[in-house]
Every structure is written in structure tokens, then in C-alpha cells.
Amino acid sequence: MSVVSSPPPARAQSRGRGRGRSQRSRETLAAWLFLAPSTLHFVVFTVGALIASLVISTWQWDLVTEHQFIGVDNYTALVNDPQFFTSLGVTGIYCLITIPSGIVLGMLIALALNQKLRGMATFRFVYFIPYVAPVAAVALLWRWMYNTQYGILNWFLSGILPGDVNIDWLGDPRLAIVAAGIMDVWKNLGWSVTLFTAGLLAIPAHYYEAAELDGASAWQRFRYVTFPLLTPTTFFLVVMGVIGSFQVFDSIYLMLGDTPSSHATTYNFYIWQQGFRYNNMGYAAALSWVLFAIIGIVTFLQFKFLNKRVNYELG
Amino acid sequence: MSSANASLARRVVGYAALIALAVVAAAPLLWMLSTSLKSNSNVFSYPPQWIPHDWKFSNYTSLWDDLPMNRWLLNTAFISTAVVLGQLLFCSMAAYAFARMTFRGRDLLFYVFLASLMVPYQVTLIPAFVLISKLGWIDTYKALIIPQLSTPFGIFMLRQFFMTLPKELEEAARLDGASYWRIYRTIIIPLAKPSLLAFGVFSFIGMWGDFLWPLIVTNTPDKMTLTVGLNYLSNSYNTDWARLMAGDVISLAPLMLIYAIAQRYFIQGIAMTGLKG
Structure with a gap:
């Protein structure tokens, strides 16, 4: 803070426009020096990488031997690749498992918590532990919990359901993706609860007072006040949930290994498999551009169709 | 009176939700800790035990x-x-x-x-x-x-x-x-x-x-x-x-x-x- 208190230098203020220009070019130079490291990084690892990725997607290339230019063949090959469609389907199923349950549970819990209860900070600390923990670590833990014979989950389910529960969570090819989804919901519950809690805090009390004066029941207050005013949070969670589902890799790799059944191969996992297991760099790059397009289209459609139902009155 | 009761009921529901969620969040992690301290035979004992038999730090x-x-x-x-x-x-x-x-x-x-x-x-x-x-x-x-x-x-x-x-x-x-x-x-x-x-x-x-x-x-x-x-x-x-x-x-x-x-x-x-x- 010594900068502020030092006496102003007796500098001539009369140099007029010349000073203004040199001041401006000094500012431009300084700005570019400040921006240099990030911009250099951006040019190499984002702009350059995007261009390179587009170029590689027109190659047949195993990283070792000479590449071959094949034009759009990698893209047209997708149409005849059943695993491409299966992976899209698996990712869609993953969205259906994780997004609605994350939203419903997150909203219910946030509603239950929406009172000035003591000890909230301690509880919040606990809720965030799964969110903070690396996916790799919790995937290994859940692989153990999903164990058919000795897993704690089947034991727990046997306790609350009739008969002995012996679900082969990870061995059944179609169930494995459900298992990965359940773990995901567990891991991210603290996040959606926190976002809904923040959303609830933003609703002014006089909305409820007015509703109460009109004789609205608790359900009506939820249906016509709380729920509409939480739609920005819900919308955000849907958009982020779809994007997140297209990124799933760690949990599949650590729970199911490097060759899971095709019904558990998520889209991102398939990209990794093509690129880093089968060394089809060109095909993997094409897959990643298709992913980019899909995420772009899905997000655009969400904004176009869901956004209409979002109430931004408080925003 | 009824509003005091309602507020008490709400608080009870609130705490029940807080605790239920804390259990859901923490139980798998406690299970991890518990398993990590068990002997091999203890790991596979059924029904599962939350407290390890013999604390195996090895x-x-x-x-x-x-x-x-x-x-x-x-x-x-x-x-x-x-x-x-x-x-x-x-x-x-x-x-x-x-x-x-x-x-x-x-x-x-x-x-x-x-x-x-x-x-x-x-x-x-x-x-x-x-x-x-x-x-x-x-x-x-x-x-x-x-x-x-x-x-x-x-x-x-x-x-x-x-x-x-x-x-x-x-x-x-x-x-x-x-x-x-x-x-x-x-x-x-x-x-x-x-x-x-x-x-x-x-x-x-x-x-x-x-x-x-x-x-x-x-x-x-x-x-x-x-x-x-x-x-x-x-x-x-x-x-x-x-x-x-x-x-x-x-x-x-x-x-x-x-x-x-x-x-x-x-x-x-x-x-x-x-x-x-």
C-alpha cells in the first residue's frame, strides 16, 4: 500500500496528445505482456490443438507408421460402426439414470434443509466429501461395495428386501452402466443439494406470504412458487448433467477394466479405446468432433426448448 | 400453537433429512476405512462387520x-x-x-x-x-x-x-x-x-x-x-x-x-x- 502514500512525482502534464498516444501504446504493450503466457498456452493447446485434431480426423494413423489422408472416411465409417451407436445409447441411458434422480433427490433434500437449522456447516462438510474425492478412488471403493457375494450393497438390500439379494452389479453387461450411474448420483448429490439450497435462498419470503394469504396449500406453494422459481437451477443441472455424461471415463475404467461390455462403453470411453488402445488416432479424433457437434446441438436444443420454461424472474 | 407444532415438525423432518444424507454420504467411506484395517478372513466375513476384528495396520x-x-x-x-x-x-x-x-x-x-x-x-x-x-x-x-x-x-x-x-x-x-x-x-x-x-x-x-x-x-x-x-x-x-x-x-x-x-x-x-x- 506504500504505492498510494508516496508523493506524486512532479511530472509535466502539458505534453498533450503525444503523451496520450505513448501512454496508450505503453498500455497495449503491458497488456500483451500480461496476456503472453496464457495466450501462448491457448494458441498451442487450444487453437493449435483444435486445428490439429481436425486434420488428424482426416487421416488413417496409428501414431507409428506414416499417416494416410482419407478425407471424410473416418466420419462416414461412423455410420457403419455399431459400437458408435451403442455408445451413444449407453451415454443416453447414463443421462436418464443420473440426471432425473440427481435433480429429484437434490431438490427434496434441499427443501428439507431449507430452514435455519444448527450444525448445517458440519453436515455440509460431510456431504461434500464424495464430491471432493477423486472418481478413481471412489470407483475402486464402489467396485468392492458392488461385489456380488460379499458386497455391502447386496447385504443391505437383503436386509430391506425379501429373500437373498445376489445382484451381479458389475458382471451383468446391461446393469454395469446402472451401477456406474448410481455411484455418480452418490458422488454428486452434495453439489445439487448446494445449488438447490442457494436457489431456495434466493426466493423472497413475500412470495410465500402472498401465497399463504391466498390460502395456498403447502403443495400449491411448492407447485406454483418454489418449483417455477427453481427452474434456472434445474435447467443448469440438466445441461451440466448431459455434458458430464459425455465425459464419463474414470469410473468405467476402474470398475470394469479396459474392455467393458459394449453396453457399458460410454461415448468418452469409446474415444479412449479407439485412440489409446487400438491406436486409431484418426478415428478417435473424428469421434471427438462428432462429440463436440452432439454436445453443441443438444445444448442448443435445451436452450431452445427447455429455456422457455425456465423462470428467470429473480435472475 | 399449531404453527409452533408445524415448525417443530418441520425441524424434525429437516434434521432427519440432514442425518439421512450424512449417513448416505459417509457410510461408503467408513466402509472403505473399515475394510482397509481388516485381515483377509475378516474382509469376507458375512454378515459384514463395521468394526474390524483385529486392526491390521500392516x-x-x-x-x-x-x-x-x-x-x-x-x-x-x-x-x-x-x-x-x-x-x-x-x-x-x-x-x-x-x-x-x-x-x-x-x-x-x-x-x-x-x-x-x-x-x-x-x-x-x-x-x-x-x-x-x-x-x-x-x-x-x-x-x-x-x-x-x-x-x-x-x-x-x-x-x-x-x-x-x-x-x-x-x-x-x-x-x-x-x-x-x-x-x-x-x-x-x-x-x-x-x-x-x-x-x-x-x-x-x-x-x-x-x-x-x-x-x-x-x-x-x-x-x-x-x-x-x-x-x-x-x-x-x-x-x-x-x-x-x-x-x-x-x-x-x-x-x-x-x-x-x-x-x-x-x-x-x-x-x-x-x-x-
């Missing part, structure tokens, strides 16, 4: 005997710290230029950075890997650190925060003839400490848990991070659950410690990534 020490645990811990701590420090420096410098300086093309460049947030990381993953392998950086710290040193997200987040800082101090300093670097270092950075900490903690936790990038750019156990080490562990111990869970606990413990200390900043970081972005 599950932990044997990991250190068999695997380069210290190396993995050090690698992870070193890489995460280096990346976070780099991101804090580079992102805050760029954020300062975007927030406070006027120059031609500023807004255009800023929007280009902003637009890149929509690019999924898979698209740049393959060229980044190709570049790293052409440079001969596979299995080096450079490969693990340099590609992560700046993020458009960090620039955006810090710029938003810098915009909210009062301008008076800077203007006074400018009149005093202080250089931009000096203003950045002596005024902006001290004022922005809370947001820098929030971003730093958030980024640190992300780096600690990063899996895919370290998996593809490391080959030898010497350069692995804890998450990749866990994969190595799970391949070598297969169904030795006690030791696998001990490895899990080791990979989590330092992160949990940091989370416990910096909880406030971490939750602020999450809030910043959230809604109003």
Missing part, C-alpha cells in the same frame, strides 16, 4: 513395502502444486489485463477465450498427446504439468472477480507513476486473495483427482500419480480388498486434510462455478 505398511507409495504421494503433491501455482499466476495476469486495461482487440480475444469453454476436452486430447510424444515428453513431469498451466475457465472466473474490485487505489497508484506490474502485484493480488484461494483450492482438488491425462502420458511407476497408482494397485492386488482399500485411503487422506482446512474457500469455488456464471 495392510498399509505392506503397500509401502511393495509399491512406490511415497513417490506417488510426492508426484501428486508436486504436480498439483506446480500446476495450481502456474494457473494462479498466468490466469490472474491475463485476468488483470482483461479486467483493467484497454487495448485493441481486447473484447474479441476475451470472447475467443470464453468460447473455448464450450470445447469438450476430448477434442484437444489427442493432439496434445501427439505433441507431447513428438517432443519426447512421455513419462516426464513436463508432460503432466505444462499442458495444464493455464485455463480459460480460470481467466474468466478471476476476471469476473477483478471487475468487482474498487478502482480508486489503482488510479491513485497510476497517478503516482506506478507500473502495471507493480499495481498488479501490490494492489490487485492482495485484494483478490479470497478469489485466488477459492480458485486455487478448487483447481488443486481437480488436479489431485485427474486420471485420464496422467494415465496416457505416464508408463513407469516412477512418474505415476496416486490415481494412476490406484489403477496399478488394482491390477496387481486384484481382489485383495483390504489392501486396495488401504491404497484408497492413502490416496484420499491428504486431499481430505486440505479440504478440511480450506473448506470455506472450496465451497466458494464451487459457488463461483455455479449458477450466476
Whole structure:
């Protein structure tokens, strides 16, 4: 803070426009020096990488031997690749498992918590532990919990359901993706609860007072006040949930290994498999551009169709 | 009276929900801890026991005997710290230029950075890997650190925060003839400490848990991070659950410690990534 208190230098203020220009070019130079490291990084690892990725997607290339230019063949090959469609389907199923349950549970819990209860900070600390923990670590833990014979989950389910529960969570090819989804919901519950809690805090009390004066029941207050005013949070969670589902890799790799059944191969996992297991760099790059397009289209459609139902009155 | 009852009922429901969720969140982690201390026969006892029969700490020490645990811990701590420090420096410098300086093309460049947030990381993953392998950086710290040193997200987040800082101090300093670097270092950075900490903690936790990038750019156990080490562990111990869970606990413990200390900043970081972005 010594900068502020030092006496102003007796500098001539009369140099007029010349000073203004040199001041401006000094500012431009300084700005570019400040921006240099990030911009250099951006040019190499984002702009350059995007261009390179587009170029590689027109190659047949195993990283070792000479590449071959094949034009759009990698893209047209997708149409005849059943695993491409299966992976899209698996990712869609993953969205259906994780997004609605994350939203419903997150909203219910946030509603239950929406009172000035003591000890909230301690509880919040606990809720965030799964969110903070690396996916790799919790995937290994859940692989153990999903164990058919000795897993704690089947034991727990046997306790609350009739008969002995012996679900082969990870061995059944179609169930494995459900298992990965359940773990995901567990891991991210603290996040959606926190976002809904923040959303609830933003609703002014006089909305409820007015509703109460009109004789609205608790359900009506939820249906016509709380729920509409939480739609920005819900919308955000849907958009982020779809994007997140297209990124799933760690949990599949650590729970199911490097060759899971095709019904558990998520889209991102398939990209990794093509690129880093089968060394089809060109095909993997094409897959990643298709992913980019899909995420772009899905997000655009969400904004176009869901956004209409979002109430931004408080925003 | 009835409203007092209703408020009591609401509070009971509230606490029931709080506790239920805490149990759901914590039980799997307690199960991890419990398993990590069990003998092999105890691991497979049915019904499962939450309290280990005989506290077998050798599950932990044997990991250190068999695997380069210290190396993995050090690698992870070193890489995460280096990346976070780099991101804090580079992102805050760029954020300062975007927030406070006027120059031609500023807004255009800023929007280009902003637009890149929509690019999924898979698209740049393959060229980044190709570049790293052409440079001969596979299995080096450079490969693990340099590609992560700046993020458009960090620039955006810090710029938003810098915009909210009062301008008076800077203007006074400018009149005093202080250089931009000096203003950045002596005024902006001290004022922005809370947001820098929030971003730093958030980024640190992300780096600690990063899996895919370290998996593809490391080959030898010497350069692995804890998450990749866990994969190595799970391949070598297969169904030795006690030791696998001990490895899990080791990979989590330092992160949990940091989370416990910096909880406030971490939750602020999450809030910043959230809604109003």
C-alpha cells in the first residue's frame, strides 16, 4: 500500500496528445505482456490443438507408421460402426439414470434443509466429501461395495428386501452402466443439494406470504412458487448433467477394466479405446468432433426448448 | 400453537433429512476405512462387520513395502502444486489485463477465450498427446504439468472477480507513476486473495483427482500419480480388498486434510462455478 502514500512525482502534464498516444501504446504493450503466457498456452493447446485434431480426423494413423489422408472416411465409417451407436445409447441411458434422480433427490433434500437449522456447516462438510474425492478412488471403493457375494450393497438390500439379494452389479453387461450411474448420483448429490439450497435462498419470503394469504396449500406453494422459481437451477443441472455424461471415463475404467461390455462403453470411453488402445488416432479424433457437434446441438436444443420454461424472474 | 407444532415438525423432518444424507454420504467411506484395517478372513466375513476384528495396520505398511507409495504421494503433491501455482499466476495476469486495461482487440480475444469453454476436452486430447510424444515428453513431469498451466475457465472466473474490485487505489497508484506490474502485484493480488484461494483450492482438488491425462502420458511407476497408482494397485492386488482399500485411503487422506482446512474457500469455488456464471 506504500504505492498510494508516496508523493506524486512532479511530472509535466502539458505534453498533450503525444503523451496520450505513448501512454496508450505503453498500455497495449503491458497488456500483451500480461496476456503472453496464457495466450501462448491457448494458441498451442487450444487453437493449435483444435486445428490439429481436425486434420488428424482426416487421416488413417496409428501414431507409428506414416499417416494416410482419407478425407471424410473416418466420419462416414461412423455410420457403419455399431459400437458408435451403442455408445451413444449407453451415454443416453447414463443421462436418464443420473440426471432425473440427481435433480429429484437434490431438490427434496434441499427443501428439507431449507430452514435455519444448527450444525448445517458440519453436515455440509460431510456431504461434500464424495464430491471432493477423486472418481478413481471412489470407483475402486464402489467396485468392492458392488461385489456380488460379499458386497455391502447386496447385504443391505437383503436386509430391506425379501429373500437373498445376489445382484451381479458389475458382471451383468446391461446393469454395469446402472451401477456406474448410481455411484455418480452418490458422488454428486452434495453439489445439487448446494445449488438447490442457494436457489431456495434466493426466493423472497413475500412470495410465500402472498401465497399463504391466498390460502395456498403447502403443495400449491411448492407447485406454483418454489418449483417455477427453481427452474434456472434445474435447467443448469440438466445441461451440466448431459455434458458430464459425455465425459464419463474414470469410473468405467476402474470398475470394469479396459474392455467393458459394449453396453457399458460410454461415448468418452469409446474415444479412449479407439485412440489409446487400438491406436486409431484418426478415428478417435473424428469421434471427438462428432462429440463436440452432439454436445453443441443438444445444448442448443435445451436452450431452445427447455429455456422457455425456465423462470428467470429473480435472475 | 399449531404453527409452533408445524415448525417443530418441520425441524424434525429437516434434521432427519440432514442425518439421512450424512449417513448416505459417509457410510461408503467408513466402509472403505473399515475394510482397509481388516485381515483377509475378516474382509469376507458375512454378515459384514463395521468394526474390524483385529486392526491390521500392516495392510498399509505392506503397500509401502511393495509399491512406490511415497513417490506417488510426492508426484501428486508436486504436480498439483506446480500446476495450481502456474494457473494462479498466468490466469490472474491475463485476468488483470482483461479486467483493467484497454487495448485493441481486447473484447474479441476475451470472447475467443470464453468460447473455448464450450470445447469438450476430448477434442484437444489427442493432439496434445501427439505433441507431447513428438517432443519426447512421455513419462516426464513436463508432460503432466505444462499442458495444464493455464485455463480459460480460470481467466474468466478471476476476471469476473477483478471487475468487482474498487478502482480508486489503482488510479491513485497510476497517478503516482506506478507500473502495471507493480499495481498488479501490490494492489490487485492482495485484494483478490479470497478469489485466488477459492480458485486455487478448487483447481488443486481437480488436479489431485485427474486420471485420464496422467494415465496416457505416464508408463513407469516412477512418474505415476496416486490415481494412476490406484489403477496399478488394482491390477496387481486384484481382489485383495483390504489392501486396495488401504491404497484408497492413502490416496484420499491428504486431499481430505486440505479440504478440511480450506473448506470455506472450496465451497466458494464451487459457488463461483455455479449458477450466476
